[in-house]
Amino acid sequence: MSQYRVLFAKQILGVPFTVGTVEITRARDPERAMRAAALRFARQHGVEDWRERADLAELDGVAAQAS
Template identity: 75%
Template structure:
């Protein structure tokens, strides 16, 4: 199974600023990796939902 890194960013005046990232070691597909990272990011920051702190979540496959 591939590894993924999901970056969370806040968009200000149309420019994304990365505020954090989460590494997902195993996921079947990018969508599952994104969902797992959203939950982990929210828990790490003590939030109910990741969108309270970020606007964007982008997934990149790691080798």
Template identity: 75%
Template sequence: MSNYRIDFAREILGVPFTVGSVGIQRARDPERALRAAELRFARQHGIGDWRERADRAVIAEGGRT
């Protein structure tokens, strides 16, 4: 199990602006970490889907330890 950090960004005129980050303490693989982060981000912001606040979610460089 590894640690991951997922960054959520909104693109404005083609430039991504980070609107939030979520740390996942334990996940079997990056795909599971990404899914868990998407759900957590939506809950934190009180929305049904993370895409209401962000255009993309990516595992941050160096986020895995």
């Protein structure tokens, strides 16, 4: 299992501005981490889809967790 940080950003005039980050402490792979982060971000902001608050989401700093 690995730790992931997903950054959510809004683009204004082509420049991304971070509107939120979500830490995922355990995920089997990056795809599952992105799905979990998208759901958590949407819940935190009270929307059904994260795209209502952000234009892009990117995985940042994938670090392997010691077993």
